[in-house]
Amino acid sequence: MIHNEHIRSSNFEECIKCTICTEFCPVIEVNPLFPGPKQAGPDGERFRLKNSFFFDENLKYCMNCKRCETACPSGVKIADIIHSARMDYGTVTPHLRERILAGTDMMGTLARPFAPVVNAVAGSKAGKFMMDKVLRIDRRRSFPKYAAHGFNRWFRKEKAALQDRFASQVAFFHGCSTEFQHPEVGKAFVEVMNAIGVGVRLMDEKCCGVAMISNAMWPEARKNAVHNLAEFRKTGLPIVTASSTCTLTLRDEYPNILGLRNDDLRDNIVIVEKFLYDMVDEGKVKLVFRQDYKAKAAYHIPCHMEKLGWSIFTRRLLEMIPGLDLTVLESGCCGIAGTYGFKKENYSYAQAIGQPLFDAIRAEDPGFVVSECETCKWQIEMSTGYKVLNPIVLLSEALDLEKTRMANEK
Amino acid sequence: MRYDVVIIGGGLSALVCGTRLQRSGKSVLLVSSGQNAMHFSSGSFGFLGRLPDGSAPDDLIDSVINLPEVHPYRKIGPERLRTYAGQTIGFFESAGILLHGDPTHNSYRMTASGICKPAWLAMEDVSLFAPGETPSGGKALVVTLKGFTDFNVPFISSAFTKMGYACRCVEVEMEEIARLRKNPTEMRSVNIARVLEGQQALDRFISGVRGKLKDEDTVVLPQVFGLKDTSPLAAIRSRLPAHVHFVGTMIPSVPGIRSQMCLKSAFQAAGGTFLPGDTAVRAGFDSTGRVSSVYTANLGNTPLEAGEFILASGGLWGKGLEASYDSVKEPLFSLDVDSPRERKEWYDSDFFRRQAFTGFGVVTDESLRALKGGKTVSNLRVIGAECGGANPLEEGSGAGIAIMSAFMAADSILGRI
Ligand SMILES: Cc1cc2nc3c(=O)[nH]c(=O)nc-3n(C[C@H](O)[C@H](O)[C@H](O)COP(=O)(O)OP(=O)(O)OC[C@H]3O[C@@H](n4cnc5c(N)ncnc54)[C@H](O)[C@@H]3O)c2cc1C
Ligand code: SF4
Ligand code: SF4
Numbered sequence: 058m059i060h061n062e063h064i065r066s067s068n069f070e071e072c073i074k075c076t077i078c079t080e081f082c083p084v085i086e087v088n089p090l091f092p093g094p095k096q097a098g099p100d101g102e103r104f105r106l107k108n109s110f111f112f113d114e115n116l117k118y119c120m121n122c123k124r125c126e127t128a129c130p131s132g133v134k135i136a137d138i139i140h141s142a143r144m145d146y147g148t149v150t151p152h153l154r155e156r157i158l159a160g161t162d163m164m165g166t167l168a169r170p171f172a173p174v175v176n177a178v179a180g181s182k183a184g185k186f187m188m189d190k191v192l193r194i195d196r197r198r199s200f201p202k203y204a205a206h207g208f209n210r211w212f213r214k215e216k217a218a219l220q221d222r223f224a225s226q227v228a229f230f231h232g233c234s235t236e237f238q239h240p241e242v243g244k245a246f247v248e249v250m251n252a253i254g255v256g257v258r259l260m261d262e263k264c265c266g267v268a269m270i271s272n273a274m275w276p277e278a279r280k281n282a283v284h285n286l287a288e289f290r291k292t293g294l295p296i297v298t299a300s301s302t303c304t305l306t307l308r309d310e311y312p313n314i315l316g317l318r319n320d321d322l323r324d325n326i327v328i329v330e331k332f333l334y335d336m337v338d339e340g341k342v343k344l345v346f347r348q349d350y351k352a353k354a355a356y357h358i359p360c361h362m363e364k365l366g367w368s369i370f371t372r373r374l375l376e377m378i379p380g381l382d383l384t385v386l387e388s389g390c391c392g393i394a395g396t397y398g399f400k401k402e403n404y405s406y407a408q409a410i411g412q413p414l415f416d417a418i419r420a421e422d423p424g425f426v427v428s429e430c431e432t433c434k435w436q437i438e439m440s441t442g443y444k445v446l447n448p449i450v451l452l453s454e455a456l457d458l459e460k461t462r463m464a465n466e467k
Numbered sequence: 468m469r470y471d472v473v474i475i476g477g478g479l480s481a482l483v484c485g486t487r488l489q490r491s492g493k494s495v496l497l498v499s500s501g502q503n504a505m506h507f508s509s510g511s512f513g514f515l516g517r518l519p520d521g522s523a524p525d526d527l528i529d530s531v532i533n534l535p536e537v538h539p540y541r542k543i544g545p546e547r548l549r550t551y552a553g554q555t556i557g558f559f560e561s562a563g564i565l566l567h568g569d570p571t572h573n574s575y576r577m578t579a580s581g582i583c584k585p586a587w588l589a590m591e592d593v594s595l596f597a598p599g600e601t602p603s604g605g606k607a608l609v610v611t612l613k614g615f616t617d618f619n620v621p622f623i624s625s626a627f628t629k630m631g632y633a634c635r636c637v638e639v640e641m642e643e644i645a646r647l648r649k650n651p652t653e654m655r656s657v658n659i660a661r662v663l664e665g666q667q668a669l670d671r672f673i674s675g676v677r678g679k680l681k682d683e684d685t686v687v688l689p690q691v692f693g694l695k696d697t698s699p700l701a702a703i704r705s706r707l708p709a710h711v712h713f714v715g716t717m718i719p720s721v722p723g724i725r726s727q728m729c730l731k732s733a734f735q736a737a738g739g740t741f742l743p744g745d746t747a748v749r750a751g752f753d754s755t756g757r758v759s760s761v762y763t764a765n766l767g768n769t770p771l772e773a774g775e776f777i778l779a780s781g782g783l784w785g786k787g788l789e790a791s792y793d794s795v796k797e798p799l800f801s802l803d804v805d806s807p808r809e810r811k812e813w814y815d816s817d818f819f820r821r822q823a824f825t826g827f828g829v830v831t832d833e834s835l836r837a838l839k840g841g842k843t844v845s846n847l848r849v850i851g852a853e854c855g856g857a858n859p860l861e862e863g864s865g866a867g868i869a870i871m872s873a874f875m876a877a878d879s880i881l882g883r884i
Pocket of ligand 1: 475476477478479480481498499500501502503504505507508509510511512513514745746747748779780781782784785786787799850851852853859863864865866867869
């Protein structure tokens, strides 16, 4: 079964019991109910394999931030072990709330036609009260707003027909938040790609499934994953993303948690910052920046960007912008972890986890924060009041798109 | 992606070398698979604990002449060693780590099981004792936390008794600490340190100890304070009306972890780039045999290019060497390794005797450049536990070799040698 296959690849027996993972886990620092990565992961695994009686439902407090894995000296895939265990032994079935929070694409489709109404209700006191009481979605949480018109519709109307003229093409996995809440991310992506002479294709994508994985909706997550992998194989183009969490899910969670092989595609799935950096580094593309662009930004590295090990690409890329005064914030979790921080029982933990980051941002007092993750954006904007931009949006503003286009014309 | 220097490893040697280079104006990238030996260290540094004949060295630098010629200390040479040993305390201070001890002579530290071992320099929460410290005639209160088993109170109090103290042992009971017991494996030094980081918990602990103090002039505590910074140490020292000694716990090491984080911050503050959780997986060479690039697991097809490369991958323990049944290999560059051909010469079946394998490392030339197929790779230096010719565990020389070789590699890249 998936689980057995997983054990062989995750090597819980390689744990040397050093407890370094515990030192880096943001949850155990604030939540005494969570057993911590070592106990929940490799230590607990030994017992669970003997008898499922040892499975502890408190494993659900793991945010899957993967900071433990990045720190483990033995390369134990701790968070994968935890979530595979939840999949194999968990008995709690997802309720309406989990389905609402995790059904990012379905809920978006339902909500969009009524965007102004939904936004108003979700933002109103009464709406928040109802969600808090009925659904146990914390009332102190602000909801990301649904955009009235989706990214797909804009693309089809404005851009699709223009893409054929480019010799090289990429497939853009835009993710749910670009479609429903932040179409500006997708628009910036298309503008920048087109400016460097690369055409953009959209696929029939489904939500990457990350929220389903964390909300124990395993069959739904697998279904989406199977569908997406088939789409990727069909296009044969590089799959370029704009969200760090989608990227990690498509590359690593599909094989490691859902047990779906993607070896043939893995190297082909990249976030746009790596894609752009590599093109510039290899001399294939030139970026021309605006002379009059001036800004002060603080870069928050999302947990999943840290796990991918790719924040260096964003950093090097942003450092190319002459008018940008960039500070890289001390790497730490913002606390939201996707849908985790929306739940009433997690709200105060999420805010406590994020506190050092919020303090660091306030101390820095930048013009805005940069981050590749949309849920980090919601969390930081709600908790600090500072605006958060996806790096591709910042790039599209800092680039002289016209001059870039000319510089890259063959 | 291009840097002046790319370092493989993220332990003591890599961070010291990287910081020195970055501060001198080089752009440095460090790639590190995981955490490293500092997390398991005693919180004290060894330079040379004992000589090959088993005797205790006097002046550490003068003693180096007794080591075999292939030893990295012999390659660095006594003059430079003396200079570097003199610079060590200042270097660590500049990274926010206060060391104490005599740069050219050993003192003693006490292990978690009450044994005194030679130590060169130590972090501020590792007490050092002068060799053959004369009985003080004082009274000591040996304190532990209820339920904490990684600090052996009977052994430690008997060691203090041997030093002439009259000892009394007590436990401080704290609800926050007791809660850790819910998971039996979580009652470890770092978990306790994390709880005692909270101001209220620390206050309660200090009053707990004060309440138990009678007429003792000395308090002995486990090293479970100050994971993030040393402020809890200062609070304890100023608020207990007695002299405080901190003594080692079983691993992991709170002072070691704190110091590793300080070093990493110092490197980044100097402008260095640190890639955590990534592994160098293959290397490219140019036609003259120089290293041209290194590829990592995370960066995929993006090469890391540099003029100079440094291998600081920690030997067998750090996964800088790989052993199979019949050979020991350096996996990244396929460098020459100084392990004997015959497997039976790798180890002594008596576990507590000298083990050859703990000293395996890469063969280097006089200036610590790596050898590959007998030829020098001119832009690849090897430092720390990865460097051959020594047996750090046997000699008690781990940190000394790491720091001295790091200084030397940096200076030679900077053209100071
Ligand atoms: C358990 C233990 C306890 C010790 N305690 C002490 C002590 O108390 N005092 C003392 O003086 N000495 C001690 N030592 C000796 C120790 O070897 C040195 O003190 C010193 O810390 C070694 O540092 P290093 O940088 O050479 O290697 P390490 O600290 O081992 O670091 C090697 C690093 O390289 C990384 N690495 C390896 N391969 C790759 C790759 N391909 N790509 C990326 N990264 C890679 C590893 O992940 C690791 O981070 C101890 C050693 C061990 C093993
Ligand atoms: S960090 Fe890795 S090796 Fe250490 S206890 Fe955690 S899982 Fe085990
Ligand atoms: S993934 Fe994050 S929350 Fe989960 S155990 Fe690891 S560090 Fe803790």
